[in-house]
Amino acid sequence: MAVTCRQAQPNDFPALGQMLELYQYELSDIWQQDLGADGRYGYDLARHREGTRFYAHVAFEADHYAGFALVAPAAITRTDGSWMEQFFILKRYRRAGAGRALAFHVLNSHPGPWEVGEMPDNATARAFWRKVIAEATAGTFTEMHVTEGSWQGTVQRFHLGGLA
């Protein structure tokens, strides 16, 4: 599969909004949200559009959107570095390396400290991120379990690009 990845451009944001709807529906059994009056979950992408420590990336298979990633300032154990806020590959393109390709593109785009987290019931995401992060860091990541606060789950912590 020929996957290409790049930082999102302004004309990607309508597609990002639509892919977020698919993502939110897919995760709706573990991330409980209600539809708004317009029949959409809705997701505030404005800060990612501005790009000040909030970033959006998109993946393509040939010329079709295959997924996206949203990056925010690290939020769980630190405030510097990056947090993988949302990450999604469309079902059609899974288990063929698209997620790995997007993950490496995103991680390489933002060197420094990282935190990646998975909600407790998202075993697929946990298997995926453990595999990808182990490869990206040659196994030099730590893992913790967050059990209090507004976000709870498993968090991998690591540095990329040689920063302390």
Ligand SMILES: CC(C)(COP(=O)(O)OP(=O)(O)OC[C@H]1O[C@@H](n2cnc3c(N)ncnc32)[C@H](O)[C@@H]1OP(=O)(O)O)[C@@H](O)C(=O)NCCC(=O)NCCS
């Ligand atoms: C998690 C997700 C991004 C994986 O995308 P993908 O393109 O299928 O991942 P890849 O093909 O690059 O997989 C890389 C490795 O991750 C692991 N992995 C991926 N999907 C897996 C699954 N369903 N079960 C177990 N391991 C899995 C495997 O080790 C895989 O390597 P392999 O195929 O050689 O065995 C995708 O399933 C997805 O978008 N899920 C719904 C949204 C979501 O949960 N996002 C993550 C939020 S933290």
